[in-house]
Structures are given as C-alpha cells and as structure tokens.
Amino acid sequence: MKILVALKQVPARDLPVEADAARAWIDESSLSHEMNEPDAYALEAALQLKESSGGEVVAVSAGQARVQSALREALAKGADRAIHIQVEGEAARGTDPSITAKLLEAAVREEQPQLVLTGLQSDDTGSGQTGVILAARLGWPHATLVVAIEPGPDSVRVKRELEAGWFQHVTLPLPAVLTIQSGISRLRYATLMGIKRAKTKEIRLMEPPADAVGGGLRLTGLAEPRRQRQTQFLEGSPAEQAAQLVEKLRFEARVL
Amino acid sequence: MAAYHGFDYLLVDSQLSDEEKLVRQTTRQWVEDRVIPVIKDCYNEGRFPSELIPEMGEMGFLGANLEGYGAAGMTNVEYGLIMQELERGDSGLRSFASVQGALVMYPIFTFGSDEQKNKYLPKLATGELIGCFGLTEPGFGSNPGGMTTTAVRDGDSWVLNGEKTWITNGTVSHVAVVWARTSEGIRGFLVEKGTPGYRTSDIHGKLSMRASVTSSLSFSDCRIPDSMRLPGAAGLKAALSCLSQARYGIGWGVLGPAMECIEVARQYSIERKQFDNRPIASHQLVQEKLAWMATEITKGQLLALHCGRLKDQGRLDFAHISMLKRNNVAIALECARLARDLLGANGIVDDYPVMRHLCNLETVKTYEGTDHIHALVIGERLTGVAAYK
Numbered sequence: 001m002k003i004l005v006a007l008k009q010v011p012a013r014d015l016p017v018e019a020d021a022a023r024a025w026i027d028e029s030s031l032s033h034e035m036n037e038p039d040a041y042a043l044e045a046a047l048q049l050k051e052s053s054g055g056e057v058v059a060v061s062a063g064q065a066r067v068q069s070a071l072r073e074a075l076a077k078g079a080d081r082a083i084h085i086q087v088e089g090e091a092a093r094g095t096d097p098s099i100t101a102k103l104l105e106a107a108v109r110e111e112q113p114q115l116v117l118t119g120l121q122s123d124d125t126g127s128g129q130t131g132v133i134l135a136a137r138l139g140w141p142h143a144t145l146v147v148a149i150e151p152g153p154d155s156v157r158v159k160r161e162l163e164a165g166w167f168q169h170v171t172l173p174l175p176a177v178l179t180i181q182s183g184i185s186r187l188r189y190a191t192l193m194g195i196k197r198a199k200t201k202e203i204r205l206m207e208p209p210a211d212a213v214g215g216g217l218r219l220t221g222l223a224e225p226r227r228q229r230q231t232q233f234l235e236g237s238p239a240e241q242a243a244q245l246v247e248k249l250r251f252e253a254r255v256l
Numbered sequence: 257m258a259a260y261h262g263f264d265y266l267l268v269d270s271q272l273s274d275e276e277k278l279v280r281q282t283t284r285q286w287v288e289d290r291v292i293p294v295i296k297d298c299y300n301e302g303r304f305p306s307e308l309i310p311e312m313g314e315m316g317f318l319g320a321n322l323e324g325y326g327a328a329g330m331t332n333v334e335y336g337l338i339m340q341e342l343e344r345g346d347s348g349l350r351s352f353a354s355v356q357g358a359l360v361m362y363p364i365f366t367f368g369s370d371e372q373k374n375k376y377l378p379k380l381a382t383g384e385l386i387g388c389f390g391l392t393e394p395g396f397g398s399n400p401g402g403m404t405t406t407a408v409r410d411g412d413s414w415v416l417n418g419e420k421t422w423i424t425n426g427t428v429s430h431v432a433v434v435w436a437r438t439s440e441g442i443r444g445f446l447v448e449k450g451t452p453g454y455r456t457s458d459i460h461g462k463l464s465m466r467a468s469v470t471s472s473l474s475f476s477d478c479r480i481p482d483s484m485r486l487p488g489a490a491g492l493k494a495a496l497s498c499l500s501q502a503r504y505g506i507g508w509g510v511l512g513p514a515m516e517c518i519e520v521a522r523q524y525s526i527e528r529k530q531f532d533n534r535p536i537a538s539h540q541l542v543q544e545k546l547a548w549m550a551t552e553i554t555k556g557q558l559l560a561l562h563c564g565r566l567k568d569q570g571r572l573d574f575a576h577i578s579m580l581k582r583n584n585v586a587i588a589l590e591c592a593r594l595a596r597d598l599l600g601a602n603g604i605v606d607d608y609p610v611m612r613h614l615c616n617l618e619t620v621k622t623y624e625g626t627d628h629i630h631a632l633v634i635g636e637r638l639t640g641v642a643a644y645k
Contacts, residue, residue, distance in 0.1 A: 014259040032261070032269075034281075069274040076278060190282040192316030192328035192338070195275060 001055035001151060003046040004111055005079065006104050006118035006130070008036040008094055009063060009070040013123065019222040025093065026222065035070045038119025042180040044187050045149060046117050047078045053151055056080045058111055062103040064092040068203055075198035076190035082203040083107050091213040094122065097129035102212040104130070105137045110206075113175065115156065120145055120179040131179035142177040143170050147184045260288065260344070263515035266554045271561060272333075279334045283341035286315055291345035296606050298467040304348060305467065306428065313383030317342065317353050319361035325377035327361070332572075333564035336508030340560075344512030347616035348468030354509070355424045356380060358501035360387030363433050363444060366497070367488035372446065376431060388429040390420035390473050391495050397422075398629050399644070400435070401492050405475065407436035407443060412482050414438075414445065416453070416475040422623070426471025427456040433486070434473070435495045444489035445480060453478030464615040500574045503624050504567060507580035508560045510588035510620055511553065513613035517588075517595035518549040520608055524599050536598070545594045552587040559583060575637040582630035589617040 011017060011031045020027040035043075046057045059074035061067040062085035071082035085103045094100050108116055116135075121128035128144075135142030147167070148159040160168045161181055172178075190198075232248075234241040250256040262284070269277065290308055298305050312318055316328030321335035330338070343350035361380050364372055379385040396402045405418025416436055426432070432447045432454075447454050459470045488494070525537035525546065536542050563580045566572040592614035596603035604611050621627050629644070636642045 012261070015261065069278065072274050073278055073281075076282075189286055189315060190278060191314060192279060192282070192320055192330055192334075195278055195282070196316075196329050199275065 001049060001053060001115060002058070002111070002113040003049060003055060003115045003117060004058045004060055004108060004113040005039070005043045005046045005074065006116060006134070007039040007043065007059055007061045007067075007070050007074060008100075008119070008122045008124075008130075009033045009061060009067045010036045010122055010124040013037075019224065023222050024219065033066060033069070035073055036119055036122045036124075038121060038123070038180060038182045040119075040187055041182050041184055042117040042119050042178075043074055043077060043079065044185050045146075045178075045180050046115075047188070048185070049115075049149060049151060050078070058083065058113065060085065060104060060107045060111075062087055062092070062100055062208070063094065064088055071203050072195075072198055073190055075201045075203070076194040077188055078194065079201075081201060083111075083206050084203050085206045085208055087208050087213060089213075090219070091208070093219075095125050095219055096217040097127045098133055098216045099213060100130045101133035101137055103208050104134050106209045106212065107206060108134070108138060115175065116140075116177045118177070118179055120181055128179075131177050135177035138175075138177070140175050140177050141172040142179070143172055144179045145181050146178045147181050149178065260284070260516065260519065263518055263550075263553060264557075265550050266558075268554065268557045268561065272337075276331075276334055276337060279330065280337040280341060282315070283317070283338050284344075286311070287341050287345040287349075291342075291349060295346045295349075295467060296609075296612070299346065299348075299612050300466070300606065302462070302466045304352065304428075304469050308349075309352075309383040309386070312353065313381060316381075317357075318381050318383055319357040319365070319377070320353075322357070322361055322365050322377075322381075325365070325373060326381035327377070331564075332504070332567040333561065335505065336560055336564045339505040339509035340512040340515075342512070343509035344516050346467050346612070347509070347513065347620055348465050350505070350509040350512070351424050351465065351468050354502045354505045355389055356383075356387055358505055359389035359498050360431070360433050362501045363389075363486060363489065363494070363498050364446070367444060367486040367494055368446075369483070369487050371483065372486070376446070380431075385430045386425055386428050388423050388425040388432045388471070388473075389498065390423055390426075390432050390434040391499075392420060392422045394419055394421050398626055400495065401442075403435065403437055403442070405434070405436040407438045407445060409438065409482075410479070413479050414482060414485065416445065416447070416478040416480065418475050420473040420475075421471075422459070423456075423471045423473055425469050426473050427458050428469050429456075432473060433498075434475070435492075436475075441490065442492045442495065444486040444494060446484045446486065447475070447478065447480055448484075451478055451480060464619045466615075496574065499624055500577050503577045503581040504563065504572070506620060506624055507563060507577065507584045510584050510617060511556055511560060513609075513617060514549070514553050514556065514584075514588035514591040517591045517610055517613055518546065518553060520610055521549070521595035521598040522546055524602070524608075528600075542598060545598060549591045549594055553591065556584045556587050575633055578625065578630040578633035581625065582627055582634070585617065585621050586627060589614070589621055592617055 012034045018027050057079045058081050059079040060083040118131045143158050145161045146158045147161050150157040155173050157171045234244045319327040320330045323329045407414045407416050430449050434445045453476045455474045526535050528536045595610045632643050
C-alpha cells in the first residue's frame, strides 16, 4: 500500500513561547522545532503498515526550509521518500488548516496514495481540521481519532476513540484519510544507521499551487493568557468536598 | 524538573547540520527514555545497566564513527555529539561506548587482519560481543612504555605473562585487546575470554564510576595463536593512536554532564528562595558562578566542534586532542563542583545528578591521560622538549 504521511513541524515542547515585537506571530528566533507529536504517531502507524503488508511511505510537509529537518527525521525512521511543499510567510506557519489542506491536496493528487495518515491535531495551533478538510477537498472518506488500523484489500477497518472509554469500529473504502491519535504505540527511534541511510533518500521540492496561498483565516494579533488566581474553599463533609472537587475538575478545569 | 534541552548560549547549534542535530536528538531521547530512569539506582548499586547494551548496538552507538562491518559510519562531529549525550546520562555509559568503539573496534578495524575484522567487528557493533583494552599496569599508568607484560613467541603461538589493571569492562568482555612487550617491541593481541591462563577480577570500593565495570586482567602462561596478534599494530604508537580516538570522544563527552550541571544549577538558583523570599539567582556571587560555567562550557563546545571538523578533514593530531581532553574535562569537573556548591545541601543527594557527575568526572580527569600528562604533551608541542621524565 502506498501511504502518504502529512507532517507538521512545531515549536519544541516545554520551551517558553513569546509573541514577536509586532505581536503578529510568535518569536521564532529562540525556538527549536520538532515533529508534531500526533504526526509522529501517524508516521509510526504508516511504517508499521508497511512492515506488515509492504508498500511505500512518503512523508510530506508544507512550510519553510526548516521543515526539511522533520522530513529528514521521517526518512531516518524509515519513510522511503519525502516531499517538501515550499511555502513562505503566513502560509508557512500552518495556522490556517484550509490552506495547509489545499497544499497537501496538491501532493496527494500527484502521488495518488491509497491512504493518507496525519496526526489528529497539531501541538501548536491545535485546530484538528487539516486531515478532515483534506479529505473533503479530495472527496475521500475519512476517520478521525484513529487508534488502530487493519488493512484489507480495498478497504481499511479502523478503531476510533470516542468519549468516556467508548470505541467505534468503522470500515472505509480506499483511498481514505485517517487522523491518528497520539500515544497509540511506542515510537521508534531514528537509529544512527537510519540517519545515515536517510542522507541518500530524496526530498522532492514542490511548488505550491498558485491558488493555494492567501485568503482564508487572517491572524490579527497574539495575546498571552492573563494569569488569574482564584482560591475557592469547598465546604461540607470530606465526601461532599470530594464530589464538588471532581465536578470542578471535570466541568470547570476540564482535566478529568 | 523541566525537560532537558541541552545548553546553547552562543548559538553554537547554528554551526550544526540538520543531520548532526538529528543524531544528537535521537541519542538524547534514547538517554532520556532508557538511561535517566535507571541510572541513579545503577550508580547506587554499583551496577552497569548491561540490559541496555543490545539497544545501544541497535541504535548504532557502538563504534559509531567506523565505516562498514555494521557500524553506523557517522562523521566525527556526529560521533562527538553521541558521546556528549551518552555522558549526560552517565560517564559509565559513555565509557562503555568509548572502550567498545575507540579502544576495541578501532584497533581491530585499523590494525586487524580481514579474518579478525570479519569475526569480531559485526558482533562488537551489535553489542553481542563486549571488548576491553588492556594497556595500563599496576606499575605503569602514565608511562605505559614501561610495561612489563610480555609476549614470547613459541612456534606458531605467543605466550603472555603479566598484569593489567583499571580495565573498563574487563570481567564482562568476550575479547580483550592486550598490549605486551615482545622481542620486536610492543605488540597488540586479542585474547578471548576462557583462554587458559587468562583471568579477570573486578576492582571494588569505587566511589566514582559506580555504574561501570572496572577490572584487572592477569596472564599466566596464556598461550594464543599468532592469528590473534593484530598484524598492523607495531609499537606503543599503535596503542596510543587508540587512546587518541577515545580521548577525542571524552573531550565531547564531558560537555554532557557539564551542560546538565549548569542547567540544574540555573533552574535551582531561580527556584530556591532565601533572604526575604528572593531567588538565590538574585545574588551576584551566584550569577558569577553561572556566568563562569556558561562561558567555559561555550568555549568547550567551540573547542570540541573545531576539533571534530579538523578530525573529519584528517587534520586533528594527538597534541590537539590533548588540549581538548584536558580543557574540557577540567571545566566540566569545575562546573560540577560549582553546581554542587549552588545546590547547597541538595547538591550532595541523588535527587539531582550533580554529585554523581562530579564523582565520575574525577575519574575522567585521571583516565586516558591525566590532566598533567596532557599539559606535558602540549608543552612538548610548544617547546620541542619532552618533560615527562
């Protein structure tokens, strides 16, 4: 099966992020970047499919020159080839999923894969829309929040994670787009031998289609979240307090 | 503690290629996942995490800068970055990789016969076989040329007699690279575990390098065939060329603990409050120590990177490596001492990696050519006068 994996490169986790002087975008000068974590799981799923049933894995990313390091990592982990869709400026930030989907669509139409895998969302802007819009533009079926994939001859059966511990099994005809949940498997390392082999693998440069860039969402400004400290005292017996706490964690803090 | 992102004050990373950064990232991630969770207990128990050896082989860490025979074929800068990240895990881990790669695989690769290369190198690269390097003797440390271990030719075989000590991995090794005096000068031999007359024992009571196996080797009428002699290794020079490889890796390796120590101390100085609830980072004496560490680590990074680029061009020689090893170990040790100081009483407990790094670096200052001997190598290069005696 030919699988295309769409990857985004995002600022490394745990690094402090600040707005730039114009408060128009984040200050990238002091940031390092890494492969978006859900996309790393999409890549892992693609590599496992290739190992179990053969085929080819093509990694694709849209962005400025630096995204090639994420593609290089994908090649080192075992992707066969990579495509870099060269964009600059606002389109390269990946803040508008409709533009990113348009860019990826061009690569999909050229490559004609049977399956497109991507992470369910990005760690930076987190819209969770890119894979879905891409499927809509292609007119392909899609499934989101995928945690397991069983390939068949003309279809894939996938397991989707729903709310509250529920799962759904869906069968999709191919070609299809799947957005992959984080943490569904153990990510492999790029071994040194893999990194060495990747030096000889191709990263094809692709011009974006003329109509892909521009329009869509416009980012008008960035603001840091205001720090709010609120202390609330819970009243009642320990059991009542615990019940109130759980309710607050679930519905106010939304961490449960 | 926040995730470890290394230390890069002067944008030294801008001098690294994407591949070099990827090599560092994958090694750092592996160390974070596999070494950091276990290393404290290993150190306390005096145990090398040997369960990690197959993974080290799979990742390509063993003999990483050698080409072919299953080795990863990394450049010397990439190799240095690997050593840096492994040693940030623990000096014992880096020592294992140094010995296996620079002191066992390198001499077999450089001085061995095709038969020896084919037999040993692929399995040493995967970690299936472990090797050690026997040069130092109880009476000859800084002066290996005085060695008393002998190899006497007897027909088609050699008979070895003598003692080697301070041998990393000695008791766990399947094959030892042993240097001995012959009638034609110093020669290198391969001795397999189980050869009659060859015995090993561990050195106990170490308060440093506790997550590393350190041993003594003894040879008593140990007979090996001539096919186990390294045919290309003639004279002490051959042995010293192996040490140059290992010392190059050390010069990079020690930056790992130094970088972790400054990061731990920097974060601690911001979080630790004293006197009117102010962070200790607000005191000038604290800032001066951090500034010293940052400056010396940055100089050490530039020195290591420059040496790496020279090595990749084939222009790095042993006297350059002496400067790299001596300087970087000295500043790394001082960084660990200053970090220990800034952490106050917390600096001595194993909740932080600082005291472990500090104790390890005391060993690293001594082994592979002491600080003093490397000063004399530099002095000889400058003056033409050898001051060893």
